[in-house]
Amino acid sequence: MEKTRKWRWGVNRWLVLLFTVLSYLAARFFPPIRPHIQVAAEHLSTRPLFSLPALGEVYLTNTMVGIFIVDMILIVGAFFVNRAVKSGELVPKGLSGAVEALLEAIYNLTESTAGKWAKVIFPYFAAISLIVLFSNWLELIPGVDSIGRLEPSSQGYAVRQILPHVFALVQGETQGGGYLVVPAVRVPSTDLNFTVALALVSVVMTQVIGIRAQGLRFFTKYFNTTTLFTKPFFGAIDFAVGLLETISEFSKILSFSFRLFGNLFAGAVLLFVVGSLIPVFAQSLVLLFEFFIGIIQALVFGMLTMVFMTQATQGHAGEEQSQAAE
Amino acid sequence: MQGDIVAAAKLIGAGLAMIGVAGAGAGIGLVVSGAIQGMSRNPDLYGTILTNMILGIAFAEAIAIYCLVIAFLILFVL
Numbered sequence: 001m002e003k004t005r006k007w008r009w010g011v012n013r014w015l016v017l018l019f020t021v022l023s024y025l026a027a028r029f030f031p032p033i034r035p036h037i038q039v040a041a042e043h044l045s046t047r048p049l050f051s052l053p054a055l056g057e058v059y060l061t062n063t064m065v066g067i068f069i070v071d072m073i074l075i076v077g078a079f080f081v082n083r084a085v086k087s088g089e090l091v092p093k094g095l096s097g098a099v100e101a102l103l104e105a106i107y108n109l110t111e112s113t114a115g116k117w118a119k120v121i122f123p124y125f126a127a128i129s130l131i132v133l134f135s136n137w138l139e140l141i142p143g144v145d146s147i148g149r150l151e152p153s154s155q156g157y158a159v160r161q162i163l164p165h166v167f168a169l170v171q172g173e174t175q176g177g178g179y180l181v182v183p184a185v186r187v188p189s190t191d192l193n194f195t196v197a198l199a200l201v202s203v204v205m206t207q208v209i210g211i212r213a214q215g216l217r218f219f220t221k222y223f224n225t226t227t228l229f230t231k232p233f234f235g236a237i238d239f240a241v242g243l244l245e246t247i248s249e250f251s252k253i254l255s256f257s258f259r260l261f262g263n264l265f266a267g268a269v270l271l272f273v274v275g276s277l278i279p280v281f282a283q284s285l286v287l288l289f290e291f292f293i294g295i296i297q298a299l300v301f302g303m304l305t306m307v308f309m310t311q312a313t314q315g316h317a318g319e320e321q322s323q324a325a326e
Numbered sequence: 327m328q329g330d331i332v333a334a335a336k337l338i339g340a341g342l343a344m345i346g347v348a349g350a351g352a353g354i355g356l357v358v359s360g361a362i363q364g365m366s367r368n369p370d371l372y373g374t375i376l377t378n379m380i381l382g383i384a385f386a387e388a389i390a391i392y393c394l395v396i397a398f399l400i401l402f403v404l
Contacts, residue, residue, distance in 0.1 A: 039402050109377070255388045262391035265398060300384040307381065 020281050027279035031171045033157050034276040035146070035181065037269055041191045042182045044149075062148070062183050063191035070134045070188060109303075114310040117213065121309045124205055128198060129302030135188040136264060136294030140287055145268065148183040156180045189264035189297075192257065199256035202305040203249060210312030217315065222246045252308065256301065263297050336404065340397040350390035357382040 041061035048057035077095070084096035092100050106126050111118040138144055150159065150167060156178030159167045169181060188194045210218040220226055224242035228235035267290045275283045361379035365372050 037402050039398060112374075255385075258395050259384065259388045259391050262395045262398075266391075266394055269398070296380070300380060303377065303381060304384060 024280045030160075030168050032276045032279045033169050033171055035272050036153075036155075037272060039192075039265070041186060041193070044182065044184070061191070062186040063188045063194060065185050066138055066144070067135060067188040067194060069185065070131060070138060073134055074130060106302075110306055113306060114313070117209070117310065117313045120209060120212070121306055121313075124202070124309065125302045125306040128202065128305055129298045132189065132198070132260065132301050133294060133298035135194070136298060137291070138185070139187045139264070139268065139271070139290055139294070144185045144187065145183050145271075146181070147185075148181045150179040151182050153178065153180040187264060187268060189260055190268050192261050195257040195260045196253070198260070198301070199253045202256060202301075202308070203253050206305070206308045206312050207249075209309050210315075213313035214315045218312070221315070222249075256304070260297055260301055263293055267293055336400055340400045343393050343397040343400060346393040347390045350386050350393075353386035353389075354383050357386060 041063040043059040044062055044065070045060040048059050051057040077099070081096045081099045084092060084094075091097075103126060106129065107118065107122055110122045110125055114121045157169045157171065157180070159179050160170045162168050167179075169179065207218075210221075220242070222242050222245055224238045225235075227238050267286075271283060271286055271290070274286050357379060361375050361382075364375050368375075
């Protein structure tokens with residue numbers, strides 16, 4: 001036991017050294033450039049795919065390719081896990097065992113917060129967490145954000161041919177405009193469209209679950225007229241608080257989407273800048289940091305959705321009773 | 327000349343926008359300090375406190391992220 005552990009550690013150590021030396025040599029032959037940073041997702045197609053009446057023309061963007069890859073990973077994984085579960089073995093092995101452990105942990109967390117509504121809320125929590133987790137981790141795959149097609153630009157860089165039909169951007173003088181890379185795949189979470197869509201799903205389904213749990217009484221959270229005529233003064237305050245709740249629902253969309261987008265976009269910019277300043281080894285530490293940011297942001301997005309949905313199922317009356325009990 | 331002034335003003339504006347991060351940092355520090363005190367006094371509630379701590383950090387962090395998004399918008403979009 002002792003011997004095997006020592007042996008593996010030794011090999012990993014030499015691998016790290018080998019890759020460090022290789023990246024040093026690569027940085028000597030191809031001096032790193034600072035990639036072009038753009039908030040909006042880059043268009044891959046020159047002509048729009050189709051046009052919608054309210055939204056205008058829809059292009060194929062590189063974040064769409066990213067979310068397609070994430071969907072494929074999730075669907076293929078779900079297919080294999082489903083087949084393993086259907087095969088009738090009571091003790092799951094390998095991938096299905098890992099997925100079962102993960103989903104059970106998420107379900108227990110939901111049940112401890114939401115109680116009897118766990119069965120309704122759990123799918124949103126699990127689906128949002130998984131899709132955000134995998135789209136955040138897409139950043140860790142080499143080639144994402146760095147491989148794509150060349151596009152002439154006035155502030156571009158010089159190119160050098162390394163293989164037939166394969167070029168690399170290098171530092172140096174350019175005669176009359178160089179080139180920029182339009183990445184073929186970009187992390188979906190660095191596109192504000194993806195995060196706003198997830199936030200809209202989360203907030204709208206919170207209202208739907210609230211109505212399912214409380215019926216029309218749910219709307220007294222926003223237009224609180226229950227005490228307006230019996231106790232005029234405090235009733236007016238309650239009504240104003242209800243209006244503030246309405247505003248906070250809209251600010252939830254904003255905070256959900258900006259939190260995820262800001263974290264991941266900042267991570268991508270940090271990777272670009274560190275990679276262009278210190279091309280050797282330093283980016284690995286930033287990648288480790290991004291790995292944790294990916295987990296935490298996925299968990300936070302899912303958990304906030306779960307907590308807001310749980311609050312929507314409980315309503316005012318429950319809150320007052322629990323406060324009186326304390 | 328005017329382009330240079332605009333570029334300089336963008337950088338200064340992005341820097342000024344990030345001042346708000348100081349408050350979020352103090353807020354996250356307070357949240358974690360309180361959570362760790364609670365955990366050390368009542369280790370049985372570790373899981374519950376950790377969950378609520380991460381939620382609180384997320385709320386405090388959101389304010390910092392607003393500043394960051396504004397700085398990015400100033401730098402790369404405007």
